[in-house]
Amino acid sequence: MLIEVITQALRAHGDAPAVADRRSALGYRELDEASGQQALVVRELLPGRDRPRVGIRAGNSVAYVVTYLAALKAGCVPFLIDRAAGPQETRVVQEDCGLDLLVHEESTPVPEHGTRCGTLGPLHATRFPARDDRPALHDETEVCRFTSGSTGRPNCIEFRGRAVHRAAANWAEGTGLCGDDSILCFASLSNGLAFNTSLLSAFLVGARLHLGSGLPTAGAVSRMLRSSAATRLVGFPALYESLVRRPLSPQALPDLRMAISSAAPLSPKIKQQFVDSTGVPLQNYFGIAEAGPLTFATDPLTDPGLGQPLPGVELRAGSTGEPGVVEARSESMGTRYLNAPGALESRIGEDGFYRTSDTGHLSDGSLVLTGRTSQVINVGGRKIDAVEVSEALAGAPGVRDAIVLEVADRHGTAALAAVLAAAPGLDPAGPRRHLAERLAPYKIPSLVRIVPKIPRSSSGKPATAALRRMFDDTEDIQ
Known part of the structure; x- marks a missing residue:
């Protein structure tokens, strides 16, 4: 269903x-042709495999x-993996999900049981042995x-084609995206911030999609804003933090709306x-990986929260003025977790509402968030599982116990921090190297404290308040 919708959109424009980066550009007709030709190559790389699983x-x-569309045209199921994933995470994804093929950059470390088998344009392809025991x-x-x-x-969240389509169509409708728009996107296309706002949504209406990559310095972003005549800018908070350090005048961004x-x-x-500094409204995108884009503020300057529900979305949150768990029902809902049977279904009630990890309330129809109910930490737009990082740190040489939490750094920005139970002379560089060999770089704590013993309550739970106090003065923290 999905490739039919996409192909129809490509041919309509x-x-x-259609899409450009710093080195190349394709029109809609060219994108259709290029992805069709590459689909033939993908089929040749995976002969005889049913619904091949292609990681990107x-x-x-x-x-x-082009690779994403080619995979769909070849009858494959694309698995969109964060480029920042570490070698161990990539191996876990391949094993958990039974990937047949991984499309990657030349320098990407790939699982050792894979075999390099060709190229797809400038990207490389690694094939894995077929497995009968994959989910x-x-x-x-x-x-x-x-x-x-x-x-x-x-x-791994599985999505029906209709859910992907509705996420894009409802975003376009709810935010007024149209064919005259030019989107400059610095968020990774594997992340919902970009996937839902800047990929299929652009193609449905015939907008232009410009892709930024690399470090989003103020100079690089401003140059691309001008050269692309961007009307929309999409990026993680680090991008905007960079821009305000080198303020842009409204005259420098004549097209940005x-x-x-x-x-x-x-x-x-x-x-x-x-x-x-710019006169441009900055929208807070709120979406859930499992449920797609959820809200949009028509007027972000006056909206009390994160905006009203998008088309196809229903929200519940607490009672009148009282915070409660945020629940969402959307047309863009994921089906289930491929590698965690029952886990997603357990969070969806009989009425179809998904129970998120956020708490909040609705104010005049706008969603106001007040906190979280889980150990997932959001730093710089990336979600980090505190349990995952804590367990990896606890396995580092010299570390007896570890707790990972979110704190504010010296600039007041959210930062990932760790408290390690270890001998006083332990060099934090060792545990950090241990993490770098296993996890993505953004999961390595920037702030570390070494203590003889993790403070815990009588029930064994970490003493969160005491842990946070260790980071009250961040000037001398490693």
Whole structure:
């Protein structure tokens, strides 16, 4: 179903510009042709395999988009993996999900049991032996994406084609995206912030998609904003923090009408500074990996929260003025976790509402978040499972126990911190190297305290207040 919708959209817009990066660009007709030709190559790499599972782990580029569409045209199921995933995480994903093929950049470390088998444009392909014991896909699954799992392994979310389509269509409708728009996206296409706002949604309406990659410095972003004539900017909070350090004038951004960032970690101060310097409203994107995009603020300058539900979305949160668990029902809901049977279904009630890990309330129809109910930490727009990092740190040489938490650094920005129970002379560089060999770089704590023993309550739970006090003075923290 999904590739039919995409192909129809590509062919409806003819020779209009479709997607570009710093090095290349394709029109809609060219994108259709290039992905069709690459689909033939994908089929040749995977002869005789039923509904092949193709992992894509690469940075934003035209080649990424061509590969994604080619996989769909070849009858494969794309698995969109964060480029920042560490070698161990990539191996776990391949084993848990039974990937047949991994498409990646040349420098990407790949599981040792894979065999390099060809190239797809500038990207490389590694094939894995067929397995009879891999978990079966849902009959209607067309795309898979990942989110942090409570067990320390990434949860693989299965999506029907209709759910992916509705996420894009409802975002386009609810935010007024149209063919005259030009989107500059610095968020990774594997992340919901980009996947739902900037990929299929752009193609449905015939907009232009410009893909940024690399470090989003203020200079690089401003140059791309001008060269792309972007009307929408999409990026994680770090991008906007960079921009406010080198303020842009409204005259430098004549076309920009809207900026979009992930919600929770974007500080109100940074948001206000960006708006004051550019005159461009900065939208807080709120979505759940399992449920898609959920809200949008028509007027972010006056909205009391994160906006009202998008088309196809229903929200419940607490009672009148009283916070409660946020529950969502959407047309873009994931089906289940491929590698964690029953875990997603257990969070969906009989009425179809998904119980999120956020707490909040509705104010004049707008969602106001007040906290979280889980150990998933949101730093810089990336969700980090505290259990996963704690368990990995506890296995480092010299570390007896470890707790990972979110604190504010010296600039007031959310940071990942760790308290390690170890001998006083332990060098934090050792546990950090241990993590770097196993997890993505963004999961390595930037702040570390070494203590003889982790403070815990009589029931054995970490004494959170005492742990946070250790980071009250961040000037001398390693």
